[in-house]
Amino acid sequence: MNCPIQSRNPERFVAYAAGTLDPETARALERHLAECAACRSIAADQTAVWKALDAWEAPPLSPNFDQRLYRRIDQEVRFSWWDRLARTFRPMPLRQAVPLTASAGLLLVAGLLLQHPGTIAPVAPRGEIVRANQVERTLDDLDLLRLLGTADSTQSVHPDAR
Amino acid sequence: MGAAVARALDYDAELMLRVKEGDGASFGVLLAKHRASVIHFVYRLVQEQAVAEELAQEVFLRVYRSRSSYEPTAKFKTWLFRIASRLALNWLRDEKHERGQERLDDGSPDLPLRQVSDRRPSVEQELVYAVKRREIRRAVAALPEKQRAAVLLHKYEEMPYAQIARVLECSESAVKSLLYRAYETLRARLAYMETT
Numbered sequence: 001m002n003c004p005i006q007s008r009n010p011e012r013f014v015a016y017a018a019g020t021l022d023p024e025t026a027r028a029l030e031r032h033l034a035e036c037a038a039c040r041s042i043a044a045d046q047t048a049v050w051k052a053l054d055a056w057e058a059p060p061l062s063p064n065f066d067q068r069l070y071r072r073i074d075q076e077v078r079f080s081w082w083d084r085l086a087r088t089f090r091p092m093p094l095r096q097a098v099p100l101t102a103s104a105g106l107l108l109v110a111g112l113l114l115q116h117p118g119t120i121a122p123v124a125p126r127g128e129i130v131r132a133n134q135v136e137r138t139l140d141d142l143d144l145l146r147l148l149g150t151a152d153s154t155q156s157v158h159p160d161a162r
Numbered sequence: 163m164g165a166a167v168a169r170a171l172d173y174d175a176e177l178m179l180r181v182k183e184g185d186g187a188s189f190g191v192l193l194a195k196h197r198a199s200v201i202h203f204v205y206r207l208v209q210e211q212a213v214a215e216e217l218a219q220e221v222f223l224r225v226y227r228s229r230s231s232y233e234p235t236a237k238f239k240t241w242l243f244r245i246a247s248r249l250a251l252n253w254l255r256d257e258k259h260e261r262g263q264e265r266l267d268d269g270s271p272d273l274p275l276r277q278v279s280d281r282r283p284s285v286e287q288e289l290v291y292a293v294k295r296r297e298i299r300r301a302v303a304a305l306p307e308k309q310r311a312a313v314l315l316h317k318y319e320e321m322p323y324a325q326i327a328r329v330l331e332c333s334e335s336a337v338k339s340l341l342y343r344a345y346e347t348l349r350a351r352l353a354y355m356e357t358t
Contacts, residue, residue: 010342010345010346011323011338011341011342013345014316014341014342014345018316018317042349044353045349045353046345046349046353048349048352048353048354048355049345049348049349049352049353050317051355052294052298052352052355053298053302053313053317053318053348053352055291055294055295055298056206056295056298056299056302058201058202058205058206059205059211061197061198061201061215062215065197065201065215065218065219066193066197068219069193069219069222069223072219072223073223073226076223076226076227
């Protein structure tokens with residue numbers, strides 16, 4: 001095996017200490033270590049570091065870690081629903097609101113007209129009704145006068161004819 | 163297609179796709195599986211237990227938040243630790259100027275080192291372990307943040323270089339360089355422990 005120091009392959013020492021070298025490479029390295037004092041020293045130091053790090057235990061976890069996490073997730077889910085709902089009803093700028101409201105109003109009226117055409121039929125103004133009645137009455141009066149006039153003329157001819 | 167990719171990548175990615183479809187139980191499975199390793203990784207990086215748990219909560223919260231946009235483009239663990247690394251490294255950067263070296267001694271509980279022997283250690287042994295533990299923590303804390311993250315992923319998560327590169331978003335050769343320099347520093351500080 002080439003000297004890991006000379007061949008600039010220092011990760012060999014790391015892998016050797018970690019026990020991740022394949023058996024054949026590990027045996028070749030061990031043969032080299034027997035001959036090379038510099039590599040032997042690095043390999044020994046790396047093994048010592050590995051063992052020292054092995055001894056570093058992390059503290060135990062809080063028993064309520066999951067509980068706290070799920071509470072936060074619940075809050076987030078609830079908040080996101082509320083936020084979405086609130087966003088829907090959040091007041092919009094006047095420039096956008098006016099045309100939208102006007103369009104909505106027009107659509108509503110159009111919808112009502114289409115659905116109930118009879119109920120929203122155009123209603124004639126009261127003044128026009130009065131005027132129409134007066135005209136009718138006047139025409140009736142004229143007819144009556146015309147009849148009376150005819151009757152008078154018949155009566156006046158008849159005695160003379162006698 | 164997503165599920166097939168996930169199956170090819172790992173079972174965790176498949177679980178995450180189930181979370182995406184609204185399966186809350188799968189999120190619970192992922193949490194139970196990765197909770198400890200994420201907290202321990204973040205703890206060793208920031209070296210404060212309360213902060214580590216808070217950041218780990220944020221990691222899983224982000225995983226949950228990202229469920230709808232999740233795509234299994236990498237191993238789930240790679241993605242998870244990328245989130246954890248980013249959060250922890252950002253925290254370290256923000257705290258760098260406020261953080262004093264003395265907090266490394268006082269900031270976390272006194273924990274015994276992993277015991278090889280079954281026998282209860284004597285007071286003298288406890289003291290030796292406490293000194294060793296402090297020395298290990300100091301040596302790791304003295305590493306530049308990215309080197310520290312690389313060592314922790316390599317040593318405790320047993321990740322190969324390629325995966326560490328994906329977590330830390332750098333090249334594989336950059337990871338080799340980070341680890342080489344980190345272990346060189348650690349050898350200078352911790353190698354004596356073998357003989358003590």
